[in-house]
Amino acid sequence: MKKNAFPFSRKNYQLMLIGLGIIILGFTIIGLDREPHGFGFMGLTLGPILTMLGFLFQFFAIFYRTEKK
Template sequence: MGEQKRKEQREPKFIFTKKNYQVMAIGLGVIALGFILMSGGGSDDPDVFNPEIYNFRRIRLAPFLVLLGFGIEVYAILLNPNKKKK
C-alpha cells in the first residue's frame, strides 16, 4: 500500500487533457484567421483613400471570428472531459 501511495505522488496530475488542448488549438486557429482577414486594404499613397478598408470582411467577418475564437478558448478552459454522460 505504501508503494502505491508513493507512485500516486510521483505521477503529475494535469489540469487539462488532450481534448482541452485540441479545442484550444482550434480556438487559436480561428483567432489567427480573424486577424489575417482583418489585415490589408491599405493604400501605398497616403494621399489616396482606399474604401476597401471598410468592406464586409474587415468590418464584420474578421471581428466576429476573433470573438468566436475567444469563446472557443473559454469553452476549452471550462471543458471537463472526465464528466460522465447520463
C-alpha cells in the same frame, strides 16, 4: 488516487489549438481587407466576428471537462 500532472486533459489542449487557429484566421481576414484602413466588410464585420467566436471557443475549451469513468 493518481493526480494528473497537467491542469488540462489532452482534449482541452486540442480544443485550445482549434480556438487559437480560429483567432488567427479572424485576424488574417481583417488584414486581407482591400478597403483603405480595413473599412470594408471583411475588416469591420467578418474578421471581428470570427475573432470573437475564437475567443468564446477558447473559454469553452478551458472549461470543458472530460467525463471520468
